[in-house]
Amino acid sequence: MRAVAVVFKKEMLEILRDRRTLVAIALAVLASPIVLSVISQVATRTATQTYTVGYTGDVPAGLDTLLNATGLKLERVDDPAAAAKKQVDLGVAFSPSGIDEYYDPSRQSAQLAEVRLRVVLGQFDAARVAAALRQKGVDPSILNPLPVTPHPLSSPVQAAGNAFLSFFLPYILVTMCLTGGLSAALDSSAGERERKTLESLLLTPAPRTQVLVGKILAVSAISLVAALAAIASMLLALTQLKITAGTHIGLSPLAAAVMVWLAILLAASFSSVTLALGTLARNFRQGQAYVTPLYFITIFPASIVLFIPDFNPSLAYYLIPILNAVLVLRDAIVHDAVAWPALAVTTVSLIVTGAASWYAALRLFTREALLVKS
Amino acid sequence: MSGVAVKVDRLAKNLGKNEVLRGISFEANSGEIFGLLGPNGAGKTTTLRVICTLLQPDAGSVGVLGFDTRVEPQEVRRRVGVVTAEIGVYPRLSARENIAYFAELSGVTDGELNSRVGAVIDRLDMRSFAGQRAESLSSGQKQKVAIARAIVHDPPVLMFDEPTSNLDVLASREIREFMIESKQRGKCVIFSTHVLHDAERLCDRVVIIHRGKVVASGTTADVRGPNRDLEDSFLDLVGAR
Numbered sequence: 256m257r258a259v260a261v262v263f264k265k266e267m268l269e270i271l272r273d274r275r276t277l278v279a280i281a282l283a284v285l286a287s288p289i290v291l292s293v294i295s296q297v298a299t300r301t302a303t304q305t306y307t308v309g310y311t312g313d314v315p316a317g318l319d320t321l322l323n324a325t326g327l328k329l330e331r332v333d334d335p336a337a338a339a340k341k342q343v344d345l346g347v348a349f350s351p352s353g354i355d356e357y358y359d360p361s362r363q364s365a366q367l368a369e370v371r372l373r374v375v376l377g378q379f380d381a382a383r384v385a386a387a388l389r390q391k392g393v394d395p396s397i398l399n400p401l402p403v404t405p406h407p408l409s410s411p412v413q414a415a416g417n418a419f420l421s422f423f424l425p426y427i428l429v430t431m432c433l434t435g436g437l438s439a440a441l442d443s444s445a446g447e448r449e450r451k452t453l454e455s456l457l458l459t460p461a462p463r464t465q466v467l468v469g470k471i472l473a474v475s476a477i478s479l480v481a482a483l484a485a486i487a488s489m490l491l492a493l494t495q496l497k498i499t500a501g502t503h504i505g506l507s508p509l510a511a512a513v514m515v516w517l518a519i520l521l522a523a524s525f526s527s528v529t530l531a532l533g534t535l536a537r538n539f540r541q542g543q544a545y546v547t548p549l550y551f552i553t554i555f556p557a558s559i560v561l562f563i564p565d566f567n568p569s570l571a572y573y574l575i576p577i578l579n580a581v582l583v584l585r586d587a588i589v590h591d592a593v594a595w596p597a598l599a600v601t602t603v604s605l606i607v608t609g610a611a612s613w614y615a616a617l618r619l620f621t622r623e624a625l626l627v628k629s
Numbered sequence: 630m631s632g633v634a635v636k637v638d639r640l641a642k643n644l645g646k647n648e649v650l651r652g653i654s655f656e657a658n659s660g661e662i663f664g665l666l667g668p669n670g671a672g673k674t675t676t677l678r679v680i681c682t683l684l685q686p687d688a689g690s691v692g693v694l695g696f697d698t699r700v701e702p703q704e705v706r707r708r709v710g711v712v713t714a715e716i717g718v719y720p721r722l723s724a725r726e727n728i729a730y731f732a733e734l735s736g737v738t739d740g741e742l743n744s745r746v747g748a749v750i751d752r753l754d755m756r757s758f759a760g761q762r763a764e765s766l767s768s769g770q771k772q773k774v775a776i777a778r779a780i781v782h783d784p785p786v787l788m789f790d791e792p793t794s795n796l797d798v799l800a801s802r803e804i805r806e807f808m809i810e811s812k813q814r815g816k817c818v819i820f821s822t823h824v825l826h827d828a829e830r831l832c833d834r835v836v837i838i839h840r841g842k843v844v845a846s847g848t849t850a851d852v853r854g855p856n857r858d859l860e861d862s863f864l865d866l867v868g869a870r
Contacts, residue, residue, distance in 0.1 A: 261733040265722070272721040451717030455778065458681055459734035460706040466734075623644075623684050 258461035262469025263476075266443055270477050275438045280481045283431055287489035306368035309338035312349030318379050325375050327368065344368040414589075420493075420506070421588040422561050425581040427485055428514065429557035432521040433549060435481025436474040437529055443470045444533030444616075445542035453625070463621050471526045471613060478522035486514070510587040513598070517580045520605040524576065525549075527612035534619040553577055560585050573600040576608045634659045634786050634817030635680060639689035642675055649675045651841040652689065657819050657834075659785065662812050664832035664849070665821040666863070671838040673821040677788050680819075681709045693786060707736060710779035714791035716771040720764035724755060727763055728777045735782035749777045753807070769800030776807065787811055788819045793827065805831060825859040835859070839867050 270276050308322065309332035319329055327345075332338040335346025339357040345368040346357035356372070358365040385395035396402070407414075447453040456466065490506065506514065529546055536542035556578035559566060566582070573579040579601035587593055619625065635657040642650040650672045657663035665673050678684040680691050682702035690697060696704040718727050729746050737745050750759045753773045758766060763774060772792070780787065789808060793801035808818050808831060822828055828835055829849055836846040844866045845852045849859065856862045 258734055261730065265719075265726075265730050268726070269719060269721045450720065451713075451715040452719060453717070454683065454713065454715075455711070455717060455731065455775070456734075457683060458706060458709070458711050459731060460703045460736060461734040462703070 256465065258465035259469040259472065261461070262466050263472050266439070266470055266473035267476065269442070270439045270473060273438065273442065276436075276442075276477060279438055280435060280477075280484060283435060283481055283485040284488045287427065287485055288492035291489065291492045301367065304364075304367070306344040306364060306371065308345045308347055308368065308372065309335050309343035310347045310349060311335055314349055315379070318375075321375050321379055322372075325371055327371055327375065339365065345372060347372070417589050417591075421585040423489070424486060424506075424514070424588060425560060425584045426557045427489060428482055428518055428584065429521060429553055429577055429581065431482035431485045432478050432518060433525045433529075433553050435485075436478030436522065436526055437546060439477050440474045440526060440529035441533045441536070441539050441542040441546070443474060444530045444620075445536040445539050446533075448536070448625070449538040457621075464617060467530070467613070467617050467620055471523065471530060471616075474526035474530060475519075475522040478526060479518055482518050482522065483515070506588065507591045509591060509593065510584070513587040513593055514584055517584055517601070517605075520602060520609070521577070521580055524605050524609035524612065527609050527616055531612050531616035531619055534616055534625070557581055570596060570600055573597045574604050576604055579604055632659060633657070634694055635663075635819065636692040637676070637680070637689070638691070640676065640679060640686055640691060641688035642672075642679060642684060643687055644675065649841055650679075653836075653838060653841070653843045654689075655836045655843065655846055657786075657817050659817045660812060660815045661833040662808055662818040662820055662831050664828040664835035665819055665838065666823070666825060666828050666835050666859070667838035668823055671823075672841045673823075673838060674790055676838070677711065677790050677819070677821055680705075681711050681788065682706055707782070708784050709786045709788065710782070710784040711788045711790065712772075712776050712779045712792050714794045716768065716775045718763040718766075718771050718774050721762060723760050723762055724766065724770070724774045724777075725750065725759040727774050728781055731778035732781040737782055745781055745783075749781050753777055769796055769803075772796055772800060772804070776804070780811075785815075786817045786819070788821070790821045791823070792820075793822075793824070825863060829853070829859045837863055837866060 303326070305326045305328050307328050307330050309330050311332065311334075314329065322329060330343060332343065332346065335348050335355070336357040337346075339346030340359055344358070344362070344364045348355040348357075354376070356369070358369045360366060384398065388395045388397070447456060457463065528549065532545040532549075533542040536545050556575065559578060560581055568582070573582065579597070583593070583598050583601050586597070633656045637653060637655050639652045639654055640650050641648075641652050653672070653676065655663075665676060667673050675684065679686055679698065680693065682698045682705050685699060690699070692698070693705045694708050696708070698705050718724075719730070722730065725746060728749060729742060732742055732745055750756060753776060755770070755773055755777065758770050763771065766774065776792075787808075789804070792804050796804065805827070808820060811818050812833075820828065820831060832849050834846070834848050835852055837844050837852065845862070853859050853862050856865065
């Protein structure tokens, strides 16, 4: 096994001297805090944004004060329907028989203003009804014959934080395990052909299986470092930003352990796949063309939790590489528990994927055409 | 001369649909420079690649110091050093690191590594640039790195495939001197070239390959025969004169 260590050491030395890989990792580490900072600012701005309501008719007494207090500014207009198209966010026509509301659903500001107005009107109506009932000597609670007292079994704020993590963390883990070592993988495979070093390497008596294992270990190591560094920077950024104010965002020891285990499996699998594809290529640029589809193949399952948050599949779904890792990690974060059968199936699936890719890479690495065509 | 170091027996090799080698045979001995001659596309590089186990023979056999390339390829690789025209080096490693990497992969032990690498650097007069990254080296310096990594494990058989084709006059001369020195140390040196003038000056014996077949073999004087030089003999052999 000496050749494995020799190749690993040399590949790591080259990777650490390669600006492309170092810049990619640095950008990944910086990307999460920057993206989260932007999200935080947008969220804060949206919450404190004042929307304009164009109106006609007489505003019921007291409602104007309530609207102003909730960031809805009243502005008299001639035609609320026409004004709601562009001039104001929402149009309202007050009349003794009720309120006509005009808004354009294709405008996000109109949707937000509409929701805010509904909430205010609901509170206004409830207050007026309660006051009228009291005037007639009736207890307003009669309107609420079955009052509900919630007893959440875990902190709703913490749950919201976990839900946020369960969306983003698997996504970052999968994409960074792929992209963190991509440059190194191509350099180590297609780069050998491009630099004309492959022939000399294959001329050494070192077993080719060991040479390939050394390369895969080096690429896996750099992918793992990139993924864990990106996640660490994201968790650190979350503790500093307003988006999570009052919420303790962090991974439980169990979720952290599951994440590291999945990161190791994903990094090893992706390294084998990218090395196999890189071995097919004659140069770095061609290698990049070969691995580009991998982005799409990985991003779809990685983002499924974003689109279907309550996706709870049968055990068979855990055979699908990448999707299985995303689901296991999501469950570990949200429920702070591991479904061991799901983790076992996921582990076997990723190991089989990695082994198959490694075998393919080995076959490609030792075929005669590799040298003849180079 | 010593015994047979490389024995090629009725070797045939196809690459795709091309019949590159069509039953060639020759023997190269220790302590001699053996010329593998022929025009571009004759099959010289393919022959060398089969000898050093990068390619498998389709028919016939190749033995290196008694080891069959098909049966014991790793034993063959331990005993062979190859220098090619394409000087591929790892650009982000220094010259010394490049050499040490191949030494370790060739089985040089940790205890011997520094002394072996240092000895090769001294022998090829590389001290002045051994610590520099390979990306900053000249073609001649890179060729020295390529030679150093091929000989660092002290193989008894050395093969040079068009080693001077990309080099200037000075660097080419150093390569030629190195081949002569290796021969004097008892190595079997196989020199593949299409530059017949070089072969005539260096080789003890030669084989001329044309379209995958041996068309002449023997001592350089035998093959030259009554002609002025090897080039004229070659033109006669292939009917181009």
